[in-house]
Amino acid sequence: MRPLPMLPPASLSRTALDRNHSLRSAGIDAVWETGRAHAVVGHRGNLLISRGGLHLLTREQVPQNALLFYLGTDAAGDHFVGAALLDEGRAELDRWVGAQQARDAEAWLTDPIGGLDATEPTWMSLRDLGEQLDDRDVALATSLTALANWHFAHTHSPRNGQPTEPVLSGWVRRDPEAGSEHFPRTDPAVIMAVVHTDEQGEERLLLGSNAMWPADRYSLLAGFVEPGETLESAVIREVQEEAGITVRAPRYLGSQPWPFPASLMLGFTAEAESMAASADDDEITALRWFTRSELRDAIAAREVAVPTTVSIAGQILYSWLANDSDAPSDRL
Incomplete structure (x- = not known):
């Protein structure tokens, strides 16, 4: 057969993100304290997007019960925290988005752009966004989705069945009693x-x-x-x-x-x-x-x-x- 060329980075393979292991080990609070951190949010494989990319939230706007991960830093030096939402967190955030839309109703009605370019925050699945997001945002979205899936499916130690807790900015789960560490699958x-x-x-x-x-x-x-x-x-x-x-x-x-x-x-x-x-x-x-x-x-x-x-x-x-x-x- 005629040899095929190597595939260039495409779709979910693209990245423009430094995972920044040194800050990861410092913890989520240290990330927020840089003063240059933003949150991106996901829920059951869907991402909150607006105006051509992932919608960015401040620390105060992230629902309290979200599971947080440090995803890395971009070329401009901004840091990104991934927030995986439970159902109640999604409902809380949707109420906030609805309130924002009601407050800005006139602008929203006169500029009803849908999809990735929606003026107001909306939810889309990663499968639909894979080729539309830029290199930085697709790397953030893919890592967030993968980590969220692992955390929600692996809440207990496979060794002794005890509950584990997230450490290392969400990249490890640790058994607080036995001290064993478990890594994303x-x-x-x-x-x-x-x-x-x-x-x-x-x-x-x-x-x-x-x-x-x-x-x-x-x-x-x-x-x-x-x-x-x-x-x-x-x-x-x-x-x-x-x-x-x-x-x-x-x-x-x-x-x-x-x-x-x-x-x-x-x-x-x-x-x-x-x-x-x-x-x-x-x-x-x-x-x-x-x-x-x-x-x-x-x-x-x-x-x-x-x-x-x-x-x-x-x-x-x-x-x-x-x-x-x-x-x-x-x-x-």
């Missing part, structure tokens, strides 16, 4: 463009439809890395399990955090030895091979739905489509 998963090249040199990409998806939705094969396994071995094993074919020459392309709830997606290509694929009928219910022209036509005709470039799956898929010198750019 990240689950590595491989996702691969499986390509077969025939005797004439034409490439075909293998896409699968997951049992939980609509019948017309297709994507690259993927799976979690198992304990004691290399990334390359995981690529070979997952393709064998899901499609029943042997692949060789796994080649790394890039990675992307995917905090839904705690994955790190590691992108690969792999060369298929044959096209005799068979869906496992457990996770994968259908498999299809596509040439570039067939896939472009199927997407254009809405015969198949494929991932957008907010995910690394879409980034790899469209990179493969574009990796053809004869392809007209207006068909991508």
Whole structure:
């Protein structure tokens, strides 16, 4: 197969943030005391946004029961605290936003911009914001979402079942009795463009439809890395399990955090030895091979739905489509 280029930082992989470990160890109060700290808030995977980016709050505006994390500092020297809200905190903040809108009702009615550019604060999901936020804000939003998911799911020690408490500005949970420390979980998963090249040199990409998806939705094969396994071995094993074919020459392309709830997606290509694929009928219910022209036509005709470039799956898929010198750019 024709080698694909390494993926540039895109979507949730982008960053313009120094995580600033030295200030992290000083604690959240020290961050606020810099006088240059702002809060960004999240609730169940949604972020508060306004005027083209994450909406920034002062220390006093953050609901009292929010779980706080120090996320880092930007190039201008401003510091950012992530605030993960419980349901009551979201309700409290929504009441404040409503009061602000009522106070500024005339300006709000004459400038009813929606979405990311909303004049007044509004909530949007990270999946929808992944390609719209700038590099700094997408790094803040991704870290906040990942940390919030971990904290809310890991409130007790796995060793003795005792409640733990956040320390190190939200990057560690500690058992106050035993003193054991527990760190945020990240689950590595491989996702691969499986390509077969025939005797004439034409490439075909293998896409699968997951049992939980609509019948017309297709994507690259993927799976979690198992304990004691290399990334390359995981690529070979997952393709064998899901499609029943042997692949060789796994080649790394890039990675992307995917905090839904705690994955790190590691992108690969792999060369298929044959096209005799068979869906496992457990996770994968259908498999299809596509040439570039067939896939472009199927997407254009809405015969198949494929991932957008907010995910690394879409980034790899469209990179493969574009990796053809004869392809007209207006068909991508």
